[in-house]
Amino acid sequence: MTALPTEVVDYQPDEPTLYTFGGVEPVAMIRPGQILRTYTEDCFGGSVLSVDDLPSKVCEAFNPVTGPFHVQGAEPGDTLALHLISLTPARDRAMSATFPHFGALTATHTTAMLHPPLEERVWQYDIDRPAGVVRYRARRSQFTVELPLDPMLGTVGVAPANGEVRQSIVPDAHGGNLDVPELRAGTTLYLGVNVPGALFSLGDGHARQGHGEVCGVGVECAMRVVLVADVIRGVWTPWPRIETNSRLLSIGAARPLEDAYRISQLDLVHWVTDLTGLDVLDAYQLVSQAGQAAPGNVCDPLYTMHAAIPTSVLRGATAYGGVHRRLRQHAGAAG
Amino acid sequence: MTALPTEVVDYQPDEPTLYTFGGVEPVAMIRPGQILRTYTEDCFGGSVLSVDDLPSKVCEAFNPVTGPFHVQGAEPGDTLALHLISLTPARDRAMSATFPHFGALTATHTTAMLHPPLEERVWQYDIDRPAGVVRYRARRSQFTVELPLDPMLGTVGVAPANGEVRQSIVPDAHGGNLDVPELRAGTTLYLGVNVPGALFSLGDGHARQGHGEVCGVGVECAMRVVLVADVIRGVWTPWPRIETNSRLLSIGAARPLEDAYRISQLDLVHWVTDLTGLDVLDAYQLVSQAGQAAPGNVCDPLYTMHAAIPTSVLRGATAYGGVHRRLRQHAGAAG
C-alpha cells in the first residue's frame, strides 16, 4: 500500500431518503485514505422527539442510512476496510421504544402468533458526553440509572451481490443492520465488495445497546461520524469482519440463531486457519477454547452473532496485511 | 437465616457410575452451611489418557456426575443455592476432542445430514496452575499457545420435575449440562427444587472453554470441588440463575438458539422487575440496553444462553435476600 492521502471529505446529508442497500447512485466518491466526515440520522429519521411520539404514528420509514459512497478503485472480489475514527452523538438525547410486533420477546410478522402487540412505549435518554454516560428513566416510576455511553453504528454495509436491493433493516453478508456493539470508534470493519466502488452506506447510531437488542431498539441517536476507507485488492471477505486493537471478530447473519453462530464460528475458524497456518481441525479446537461469542441482534429480519478471538493467541499473525494498524496510525496522523 | 454450621463433609466418589439427573438415591446428605469437598471426573470418565485415546473407542458413557447430594430441608418450591468456593484441576493435564457427529459445525443425530463424521481427534493441554495457564498444542503442526486457566463446572443440576430422569448431557430447567463458563469459583448457582432434598449432582469440569463450546468439548479435566449449599425456602426459581460479585445471570436452555435467548432474557426481565419494582416494560427496556448475553453451549441436546445484568444498575437491590454475599462470607470464615 502506498502512502494514503490525508484530505478530508465532508458530506452532510439532507433529510433522510435512503432506506436500502444497493440500486442507488453514489452521493460522493472518496479515495482510499481520505478522511470522511459525515452524519447519520437516528433510526426514527429524527421524528421521535419526546416520549409522546410513538414511532408507529410519527415515522413513515425506519433506519435511514447515509450514502452510498463510492470508494475509488474498489472492485468486486476486493475487500473494503472501513476504519471508524470517531463516533460522536449529535444530540444530547437519545430515544428508544418498543414497537408493535418487533423485538425478541414478542410475536412478530414471521414468528407469527395470535397475540395483540405489546404496548408501544418510548423512552428518552439524556446523553452526558463529558461524564460518558446515558441516563435511563423509567416511564412508570421514578427509577433512573446511568449507563456507560458506548457509541456504535448499528448499520454499515455495501451494495449486495447479485443485483439485490435490501432494506437497510436487514443484515446479511453485505453488512447492513448488524447491530453489533463492537462496531465502535477505533475499529476496522471489513466487507467484501460486490460492485465497483463498493457503495457503502451507514447509519443507525446507538449511544449504547445490550447484547441482542432484545426489545428491538437500541439507545438511538444521530451521530457525527469520521472514518477512513481502504481497499484490499484481490482479497475476498465472505461475511462482515471487525478488527479491534485486541481482537478479531467474524459476524454471521441468519435464522435460526444457531446458524448465525455457525456462520460466524466457521468464518473465524477459516480466518484463524489462514492467519496461523494451522490445520483446520486444529483451528477449530483453538477457537473452541479461546473463542468468544455474543448476539448482535435477535430481532431483525436476520439475527446476528459474532465470533471473536484475541489476537494474542495468534502468535503475531496479522490480518489483511496490517491494514487496521496502518489506518489507525493514518487517522492519528490526520487528526 | 440463622448461623450456618461450618463442618466439612468429604465425599470422594468411586469409579464413575452416575450419568443421569433424577431417579437415584442420594450418596450423601449435607446440611445448609456445611462445606462439601468432593471430586468430579472428566467428561470422558478419565479414560482419555493421551491423544491416541479416541473417545468413541475408549469410553462407554460420557459426562459422569458426582452425587446426588440430599440437602437437608430442601423441598419442592424452594430454591437451592450452591456457592462454589473453589474449583481446582485435579490433574496437570486436560483433554479435548472432536467427536463423531457432535458439535456446532458438524451434522449431528438431530441436525441430520448425509455427511460422514468429521475426523475424531484428541488434544492434550498442559495445566500450569501456578502460572494460571493451559497450553494448547496443535496436532498437525508445532503451533502452541498458552490460554488463561479459567476453571468452571460444565454440569450442575438437581433432580428434574415430574418424575423425569434425564441424561447428564442434557441441560434444561433443572440445570444439568449448562456449559456456561461463568460458573466459576466464587459464584452462586440458584436452582429450583423439584424433589425433597433437591438431589444435586455435579461434574464436567473444564479448565476453560470458549463461548458455545463450538467443537462440542471443552478443556476437560477432573476437578476438586469445594462448595456450600443453602436453601431459600418458599421461593421458586424457574430457570438456572447465577450470581457473581458484580452480575446477575439467567440461563435458558432450548432449541432453536433464539429460544434459549428468549428464555434467559425473559427470566432476567422478570428478575429485574422483582428486584427493582420496575414496571415490566420498563425492565424490558433496561435489560435491552444494559444487558449482556452469550452462548454457553451450541452443541448439547438443548442449547444454552445466558442473559446478564450488572448489579450496579439495580440501585442496591439484592437478590434472594443477600444469600450470595452471606455464603461468600461464610466460605471465607470456614476457609
Place this chain on the structure above:
Amino acid sequence: MTALPTEVVDYQPDEPTLYTFGGVEPVAMIRPGQILRTYTEDCFGGSVLSVDDLPSKVCEAFNPVTGPFHVQGAEPGDTLALHLISLTPARDRAMSATFPHFGALTATHTTAMLHPPLEERVWQYDIDRPAGVVRYRARRSQFTVELPLDPMLGTVGVAPANGEVRQSIVPDAHGGNLDVPELRAGTTLYLGVNVPGALFSLGDGHARQGHGEVCGVGVECAMRVVLVADVIRGVWTPWPRIETNSRLLSIGAARPLEDAYRISQLDLVHWVTDLTGLDVLDAYQLVSQAGQAAPGNVCDPLYTMHAAIPTSVLRGATAYGGVHRRLRQHAGAAG
C-alpha cells in the same frame, strides 16, 4: 417367524396414573401374536366434561398413558412392531381446548415472550360413529360443521434409552407423543427396543386432528384399542416408523422443525437404501421427487414431522420381512 398365538389379552386400566415413559414396572406381559384389548383415557384424564371445564382448572396432569406392557422376548437392539387392529372412540363426544401458553400460535414457556396467554377455551365435538363424522361447534356463533371421523393414537412409545424417564407429552426416538395422524387402525408402528420387554405404553386418542395440531390439542377422546405386537429380532430402528398398506413413513422429533424434517427424511433415505439396494445419493434423489412430508405436531416439547414414500416405487421391496402384512392377516384371522 413361527405361527403366532391368537389368544386375547384384556387389560382395562383404573384411573389414570401413568404420565411417563420409562422407570415403571409393566402392568401386563403379552406374547408376540397375542391380541391386546385395552382402553386409553383422553389427554385430560377424562376430567373435561363440558365446555365449562377449563383444563387448567380441572386437570392435575396431562396425557395419561396405559401401560407399560412387557412384550415377551423383546430385547435391546430389536424392533417392536405394533399393529393397530382397531381404534374405537369410547364416548360419543370428544373435547378440544386452547391452553395457556401452549400451541403453535402463542408464546410458550420456551418460545418465551412477554405476552399474557391467549384465552383458554373448550370445544365439545359430537362423535357420530355410524356416519363417520365429528361435529365441530363454534363457541361464539352458531356455526357448526361436520368433519370426517379419523381415529388415531397421539401417543405410543417404549421405555427410552440410557435410563431416561420422559414425560408422556414428549415425543422423541422412543416414540411418545408423536401426534402423527397417520397412526390409524390398520397401520404398523415400528419402535427400537431399549429395555427388555420394550415396555410400551399408549394413549392420547384423537377422533381426528389437523397437521401440526396448531392450537396444541386434537379432538381428544377416550379410545378402545385392539392391537397385536411382534418382535423383529436383531434389527434396530433408530426413529419411529409406520407402515400402511401403501406407504412407508419415518418420523423425526426435534426442534427447530427443520431438524424434525431432516431426521425423518434421512431415516427414509436410509430405509429406501436398505430396501432397494440403491446407492445412497440415488435414494436421496428418489425420495426428493417421490417423497411426501407433513408435520405431526408443532406444539409439543419436540416437534414431529414424517417423511413418506409410496411402497409402489420400491419395486416390490418389503420392509422388515413382511411383518406388516403378516400381522394384518393374523389380526384378520384372529378377528
Place this chain on the structure above:
Amino acid sequence: MTALPTEVVDYQPDEPTLYTFGGVEPVAMIRPGQILRTYTEDCFGGSVLSVDDLPSKVCEAFNPVTGPFHVQGAEPGDTLALHLISLTPARDRAMSATFPHFGALTATHTTAMLHPPLEERVWQYDIDRPAGVVRYRARRSQFTVELPLDPMLGTVGVAPANGEVRQSIVPDAHGGNLDVPELRAGTTLYLGVNVPGALFSLGDGHARQGHGEVCGVGVECAMRVVLVADVIRGVWTPWPRIETNSRLLSIGAARPLEDAYRISQLDLVHWVTDLTGLDVLDAYQLVSQAGQAAPGNVCDPLYTMHAAIPTSVLRGATAYGGVHRRLRQHAGAAG
C-alpha cells in the same frame, strides 16, 4: 367485475437473463382476462443437457424467470390473481441434481459446517406425457421406476415491497421461489401487489417434486405456460395464497421452518375468520382440526410451508368474491 377480454397474448422469451424480482422494466403488458401464453426455461437455464453436465460447471446463474409482466390496473394494495390454465413440459426430458452445499441434508452456506460438499450428481428423467409419468433412473445401478407426471411452477412472484430486489431463488411475501407442488394447472395464485402493474414473473417448472425438495432440486423442466390474470382491487393479500377447486392454501416463507408453519397457519386462521365470520379462536380451533400442512421447500434461502383447508368446511363461503371460479370458467370459454 365486468366481462373479461379473451384475446391471447404470446410472449416468448429469448435466452434467460432475468434472475430477480423487482427493479426491472416489464417485458409486456397484459390486461385482466387476457390469456398469456409464455415459456419458462428450467432452473439450469437449459444448460444441463445430460448427466455429465454438472450444474456448478455449466451454469453461471440459476433459476431464470420470464417476465416481468405489467398487469393493467394493478395498484399497491390490490391483489393479483393468476389462474394457471395449463403447464406443459416443453421437452421430453427433465433434469435433477445434487448441488454443492445446497439441500436439506447437507451443510450449506448458512447452516455452515466444516464438511466438504456431498458429491454433485445429475439425474435425467424421461417425460412420457401421454402416459402421464416421468421415469427415474438411478445412476449407480439399473433401478428405474415411473413416477406420476405432476407439472407445477416452482417460482411465481411480483415485485417486492419497499423497493427491494430479490434473487429469484428467494421465496417471501412477494411469492418467488415457493416450490409448492400445489401450484398446478387449474389453480389460482393470489399475491399482494406492491408496485403499479404488479410486475409478475414466473419460472422454475418442475415435472414433479417431493414435499420439501429435500435434495434442493426438483425434476426440472422447461415449461409452456398458459395463464390468465385478474386484479382484485382494494383487497390486500399479505402472503401468497392458492385456491384449488376444493381447497384454500396459505403459504408462509421463513426460517426456522416453524415460522413458515406459523405464518401459513395464522394467515389461514385469519382467512377463515374473514370468510366465515367465525370468532378468531373459533377459527383457530377449526383450522387445528380440519387443516392440512406440508413443506414446499426446506432448502431455499427461506423455507416454505402451506396451510390448507377444504372449502367444504367453510359452508359455502367464497374467497375473493369467486374470482377462482370465474377465471376457471373464463379460461374454459377462451380455450
